[in-house]
Amino acid sequence: MKIGMHLVSTVTFWAFWSLTASLAHAGDAAAGKARSIPCLACHGAEGVSDHYLWPNIAGQSEGYLVKQMRDFRDGARHDPWMSPMARNLSDADISDLAAYFSSLPAAAGEGTAQPGQARTCAACHSAKMTATNSLWPKLAGQHERYLVKQLQDYQAGRRADPVMAPLAKPLSDQDVEELAAYFAGQ
Numbered sequence: 001m002k003i004g005m006h007l008v009s010t011v012t013f014w015a016f017w018s019l020t021a022s023l024a025h026a027g028d029a030a031a032g033k034a035r036s037i038p039c040l041a042c043h044g045a046e047g048v049s050d051h052y053l054w055p056n057i058a059g060q061s062e063g064y065l066v067k068q069m070r071d072f073r074d075g076a077r078h079d080p081w082m083s084p085m086a087r088n089l090s091d092a093d094i095s096d097l098a099a100y101f102s103s104l105p106a107a108a109g110e111g112t113a114q115p116g117q118a119r120t121c122a123a124c125h126s127a128k129m130t131a132t133n134s135l136w137p138k139l140a141g142q143h144e145r146y147l148v149k150q151l152q153d154y155q156a157g158r159r160a161d162p163v164m165a166p167l168a169k170p171l172s173d174q175d176v177e178e179l180a181a182y183f184a185g186q
């Protein structure tokens with residue numbers, strides 16, 4: 001299976017990537033909390049948002065949060081709400097914010113049936129794997145419409161990532177809906 005071969009090479013690549021990323025700068029959660037005030041209007045007081053397109057960021061993998069803020073700041077990921085927020089963040093701000101939000105308790109979903117494809121996704125997105133690789137995001141308990149939008153953004157090239165974009169491309173509209181519902185419900 002194509003996805004299987006892609007997995008072997010990317011998993012090796014990302015293991016090294018996350019090691020170097022995690023050695024770069026240790027964030028200070030207390031400084032991150034102080035810096036987080038402008039974020040709370042959209043991402044919620046405790047990093048759990050009540051808007052269906054604004055992601056929960058509490059308890060998210062630290063390395064992943066760092067990469068997303070850099071991607072928004074540097075232009076690899078675009079969003080009319082979030083890009084301007086990231087524009088003025090320094091590398092130290094980003095590390096501190098990631099340390100703070102990753103330390104908060106994550107939201108949990110209410111459970112839905114597991115589609116067959118979800119097993120492929122769990123190779124990277126299960127709790128065990130996101131604990132091992134800090135660059136792999138947790139999807140559990142995330143807003144369903146937000147997850148749908150992200151998969152469509154990878155498919156359309158509005159969001160670029162060498163690992164995730166090729167995995168999103170072959171999904172049908174129905175796959176996207178079912179997988180988003182499943183992970184949101186975890």
Ligand code: HEC
Binds near residue numbers: 035038055060079
């Ligand atoms: C005006 C609303 C708004 C504010 C304020 C805001 N964000 Fe966001 N943020 C968003 C939206 C909307 C997205 C999702 C964009 C998309 O669909 O790609 C997002 C995405 C993110 C993501 C990626 C989450 C993921 O799962 O990939 C991170 C990390 C993040 N924001 C951190 C922050 C931080 C830190 C701050 C404060 C400095 C902040 N945001 C302020 C609206 C906001």
Ligand code: HEC
Binds near residue numbers: 067142171
């Ligand atoms: C080889 C590991 C791997 C596999 C397998 C994988 N993903 Fe991902 N996924 C990633 C990485 C890495 C990212 C973050 C990419 C980035 O920085 O934009 C990601 C990001 C995502 C996001 C965005 C999360 C957010 O908070 O914005 C969604 C949604 C997603 N994946 C869904 C899936 C689904 C559905 C599948 C199965 C069809 C899948 N993934 C399979 C590695 C993987």
